[in-house]
Amino acid sequence: DIVMTQSPDSLAVSLGERATINCKSSQSVLNSSNKRNYLAWYQQKPGQPPKLLIYWASTRESGVPDRFSGSGSGTDFTVTISSLQAEDVAVYYCQQYYSIPPTFGQGTKVEIK
Amino acid sequence: QEQLVESGGGEVQPGRSLRLSCAASGFTFSSYGMNWVRQAPGKRLEWVAVISYDGSNKYYADSVKGRFTISRDNSKNMIYLEMNSLRPEDTAVYYCAKLKELKQMASWFDRWGQGTLVTVSS
Numbered sequence A: 001d002i003v004m005t006q007s008p009d010s011l012a013v014s015l016g017e018r019a020t021i022n023c024k025s026s027q028s029v030l031n032s033s034n035k036r037n038y039l040a041w042y043q044q045k046p047g048q049p050p051k052l053l054i055y056w057a058s059t060r061e062s063g064v065p066d067r068f069s070g071s072g073s074g075t076d077f078t079v080t081i082s083s084l085q086a087e088d089v090a091v092y093y094c095q096q097y098y099s100i101p102p103t104f105g106q107g108t109k110v111e112i113k
Numbered sequence B: 001q002e003q004l005v006e007s008g009g010g011e012v013q014p015g016r017s018l019r020l021s022c023a024a025s026g027f028t029f030s031s032y033g034m035n036w037v038r039q040a041p042g043k044r045l046e047w048v049a050v051i052s053y054d055g056s057n058k059y060y061a062d063s064v065k066g067r068f069t070i071s072r073d074n075s076k077n078m079i080y081l082e083m084n085s086l087r088p089e090d091t092a093v094y095y096c097a098k099l100k101e102l103k104q105m106a107s108w109f110d111r112w113g114q115g116t117l118v119t120v121s122s
Helices: none
Strands: A005-006 A010-013 A020-026 A039-044 A052-055 A068-071 A078-082 A091-094 A108-112 B005-006 B011-012 B018-025 B035-038 B043-053 B058-062 B067-071 B078-083 B090-099 B108-112 B116-120
Touching: A005 A091, A005 B067, A010 A020, A010 B078, A020 A039, A020 A108, A039 A068, A039 B108, A052 A068, A052 B108, A078 A091, A078 B005, A078 B067, B005 B090, B018 B035, B018 B116, B035 B067, B035 B078, B035 B108, B043 B090, B058 B067
Parallel strands: A010 A108, B011 B116
Antiparallel strands: A005 A020, A020 A078, A039 A052, A039 A091, A068 A078, A091 A108, B005 B018, B018 B078, B035 B043, B035 B090, B043 B058, B067 B078, B090 B108, B090 B116
């Protein structure tokens, strides 16, 4: 199974400041034939199901604010919130869908400083 | 709009069985693979099982293989999770989740239900 490891486990950022979350996979999730990274990011608020933010490592889901962006390739990925808003307080998960079983990172909790 | 609604959760004793259901609406259900994903209290998301769009292929997490069975009824837009020999470590919120890509077994999850809580305790 591909192990997904996120860092940090939690971070506190001031409103309007940048938040950066990292995700590392134990093996590459880049498909060499189509040059796509099989990596998604989700946001989960308390008492709610996860909400898709980004897929193919950098493609924003429809309706997701453009302050959210994804980057990276191979085994190292990042999601960035360019200007943190109060409604962004949540736990963020990365997930690989390169192989079955799909696996998730342990989550990163984002709070307001 | 696309919607998934789970039901069937509850408290059950170790070793007993439970059947979860997920009702889908707002999309062409028979064209998409469907999954169960669970989340134990305070823990990360854990994928449980996937069933192909036509029900012909199924995969399970090692932690539930041989105990859980995923199935679907495309005439009713429903998926199910039959859970046998339940253990305390199966305690979690169980989410039904839809795969984004048409007729694929591996893709990202673009729609999630609200979840149903399963508690395994004596």
